[in-house]
Amino acid sequence: MEKRILNPATFVFRREYAMLAVLIVLVAAFSISSDKFFSVNNFLSIVNNAAIGGIIALGMTYVLMIGGIDLSVGSVVSLTTVMLGQFLVHYPVDTWLAMLIALLTGVTVGFLNGLLVVEAGVPAFIATLGMMMMVQSVASFITQGATTSLSDFRTIVLLGQGYMGPVPIPVLLFVIATITLHVLLTRTIFGVKVRAVGGNAEATRLMGLNVRAIQYAVYTMSGLMASLAGILVAGRLSMASSQAGSGWELQAITVAVLGGTSLFGGQGTISGTFIGALMVSVLFNGLVMLGVPYFYQLVATGCILIAAMVLNEFLRKG
Amino acid sequence: MNGNDIQQRSSGIQAELGKPAFRWDRREWLLLAVVILLALLFGLTNPHFLTVENLLNILNQSTIILLVSLGMLAVIVSGGIDLSVGALASLVGVVTVVMMNDLGIPAYAAILLGLVTGGFVGLLNGFSVSRLKIPDFISTLAMMSICRGAAFLISGGYAVRTEDRLLVSLYNEKLGPLTLPIVVTAAAAILMFLFLGRTRPGRSMYAVGGNRHAALLMGIHVQRTVLLSYSICGFLTAAGGILTASRIAAGSPTAGMGWELTAISIVVLGGASLFGGQGGVLGTVLAAILLGMINNWLSLTGMAWWLQGFVQGALLILVVALNRRILSEKLSSWRSGMPASGER
Numbered sequence: 001m002e003k004r005i006l007n008p009a010t011f012v013f014r015r016e017y018a019m020l021a022v023l024i025v026l027v028a029a030f031s032i033s034s035d036k037f038f039s040v041n042n043f044l045s046i047v048n049n050a051a052i053g054g055i056i057a058l059g060m061t062y063v064l065m066i067g068g069i070d071l072s073v074g075s076v077v078s079l080t081t082v083m084l085g086q087f088l089v090h091y092p093v094d095t096w097l098a099m100l101i102a103l104l105t106g107v108t109v110g111f112l113n114g115l116l117v118v119e120a121g122v123p124a125f126i127a128t129l130g131m132m133m134m135v136q137s138v139a140s141f142i143t144q145g146a147t148t149s150l151s152d153f154r155t156i157v158l159l160g161q162g163y164m165g166p167v168p169i170p171v172l173l174f175v176i177a178t179i180t181l182h183v184l185l186t187r188t189i190f191g192v193k194v195r196a197v198g199g200n201a202e203a204t205r206l207m208g209l210n211v212r213a214i215q216y217a218v219y220t221m222s223g224l225m226a227s228l229a230g231i232l233v234a235g236r237l238s239m240a241s242s243q244a245g246s247g248w249e250l251q252a253i254t255v256a257v258l259g260g261t262s263l264f265g266g267q268g269t270i271s272g273t274f275i276g277a278l279m280v281s282v283l284f285n286g287l288v289m290l291g292v293p294y295f296y297q298l299v300a301t302g303c304i305l306i307a308a309m310v311l312n313e314f315l316r317k318g
Numbered sequence: 319m320n321g322n323d324i325q326q327r328s329s330g331i332q333a334e335l336g337k338p339a340f341r342w343d344r345r346e347w348l349l350l351a352v353v354i355l356l357a358l359l360f361g362l363t364n365p366h367f368l369t370v371e372n373l374l375n376i377l378n379q380s381t382i383i384l385l386v387s388l389g390m391l392a393v394i395v396s397g398g399i400d401l402s403v404g405a406l407a408s409l410v411g412v413v414t415v416v417m418m419n420d421l422g423i424p425a426y427a428a429i430l431l432g433l434v435t436g437g438f439v440g441l442l443n444g445f446s447v448s449r450l451k452i453p454d455f456i457s458t459l460a461m462m463s464i465c466r467g468a469a470f471l472i473s474g475g476y477a478v479r480t481e482d483r484l485l486v487s488l489y490n491e492k493l494g495p496l497t498l499p500i501v502v503t504a505a506a507a508i509l510m511f512l513f514l515g516r517t518r519p520g521r522s523m524y525a526v527g528g529n530r531h532a533a534l535l536m537g538i539h540v541q542r543t544v545l546l547s548y549s550i551c552g553f554l555t556a557a558g559g560i561l562t563a564s565r566i567a568a569g570s571p572t573a574g575m576g577w578e579l580t581a582i583s584i585v586v587l588g589g590a591s592l593f594g595g596q597g598g599v600l601g602t603v604l605a606a607i608l609l610g611m612i613n614n615w616l617s618l619t620g621m622a623w624w625l626q627g628f629v630q631g632a633l634l635i636l637v638v639a640l641n642r643r644i645l646s647e648k649l650s651s652w653r654s655g656m657p658a659s660g661e662r
């Protein structure tokens with residue numbers, strides 16, 4: 001007990017192992033109960049379904065790490081697809097330029113979140129909730145409720161649905177993002193600073209680190225990851241819609257927390273979030289493979305989420 | 319820190335813990351000023367706004383979300399959060415209507431059972447937060463998924479219509495110049511006001527939300543207090559769900575979408591802190607009326623529907639940012655002097 005408190009590294013390690021164990025139990029259970037579940041193709045599709053939500057959850061992990069929260073990510077996904085639609089269809093610009101503008105959308109919203117949290121001192125939950133409402137409104141205003149088809153834009157569609165060899169492109173991007181952000185968190189000065197702010201922001205400030213700059217960077221990064229996911233969503237749906245990202249903020253938080261990130265800051269790992277994303281995806285895939293109707297899936301997801309948290313707590317203590 | 323300082327601080331704390339719900343603090347004055355100012359402004363720009371009929375209409379339209387917000391207030395004051403309210407309201411509506419239609423239970427009994435369902439789900443939330451120690455955000459999020467799924471399952475995926483006189487007339491029933499929802503909500507607000515301000519469990523909620531560990535050391539039954547706060551929230555949400563079913567004459571599995579975030583906005587606009595220990599009924603009521611007024615004015619003037627969300631979001635950020643400046647220095651200084659608690 002004493003040792004675990006003194007040594008955060010072992011603590012985090014154990015928590016990840018606990019979640020990995022839960023994941024393995026889930027995979028084993030589904031493999032036994034459904035003969036279609038255990039196949040390479042199905043596993044690829046599981047990771048593919050985890051990819052987009054997972055990319056958002058990676059950014060969310062950083063925000064949760066510094067003791068914040070970002071409820072605006074779902075609306076950023078929506079606005080990103082809408083901006084893509086606008087700039088590709090209505091003011092035709094080059095695809096790459098449109099993607100750059102779409103990414104800038106997320107960066108701007110993330111920066112504004114940082115501004116509200118850092119400069120105005122608004123609690124993160126409220127700042128990003130207000131931002132979510134405003135961004136969603138802007139997206140609805142631009143589209144006026146209509147959807148725009150993007151199926152003519154090959155690059156966008158390829159990003160969302162294409163394959164590189166046997167590997168879907170979203171999976172590739174998800175893995176690259178996971179590795180990059182993992183290295184950033186564990187092997188760079190910036191990552192050390194992020195973990196320091198999450199552990200104790202006041203102490204970090206007194207140590208002379210620029211806490212504000214780190215907060216700005218983390219919120220901006222979360223916005224960037226959300227709009228990266230937004231581009232993939234636009235590609236996967238071949239469509240721009242102001243409703244494309246509704247509810248994703250809660251899913252991203254669920255994924256990060258399942259992966260062992262604390263809602264109170266200071267604790268969390270990128271690899272844990274990766275496992276969390278897989279877990280949610282395995283759950284949905286498995287329930288579909290078992291032929292469970294959608295309504296039961298909602299109930300089952302809630303129950304399994306609670307069970308996983310209880311089991312996680314149990315494994316961590318035991 | 320000298321003795322005098324400590325004494326000053328603790329008397330400040332005493333005053334704060336003594337009667338925050340009864341004292342109109344600056345935030346509530348600010349909110350009242352904003353409400354009156356906006357009402358005048360809206361009245362000037364639109365002649366239909368400041369009519370008795372329209373004002374009653376605004377009150378009537380604010381009732382359902384206010385009921386839910388009052389429940390949310392109990393949870394937030396105790397330092398928790400409840401994301402399941404929207405889904406629960408929809409589940410209660412569906413359960414009530416299905417009990418009447420398929421099981422032939424008389425309306426009053428079905429309504430009572432609906433309220434019991436809400437209280438029970440709230441109790442489950444409280445149980446998983448206080449006993450199973452699952453973070454409130456996650457356990458109520460899971461409950462949201464479960465309630466929504468259950469509402470879809472029981473209703474078969476479609477709104478279940480009802481023509482029962484009693485249930486359908488609830489929402490429009492006139493009691494003198496007021497409607498039944500207004501009277502019920504006013505009664506709930508007064509009861510919550512007295513409960514949070516004057517009773518032992520109500521005061522315990524402020525203590526638990528303010529500093530859980532200190533509350534425990536003071537001998538407050540923390541787990542029971544948390545359990546109670548979620549149960550109250552479930553119960554009031556159920557009342558909101560039944561009024562919704564009455565309004566649309568159906569139990570709809572898609573009702574209440576997004577209510578959780580609206581209710582949280584209202585409670586926070588009303589001066590509550592998401593870290594717990596702060597907030598009051600007066601502020602919550604004013605905030606609900608404020609949002610009701612703005613939405614009413616936007617639709618009266620034919621402003622686009624999308625603007626409602628924008629204004630609501632901007633207002634939320636603005637008021638909270640202003641509150642942080644206006645909030646009394648004394649309060650914030652002793653609060654920031656306390657160690658940040660790891661657990662809410």
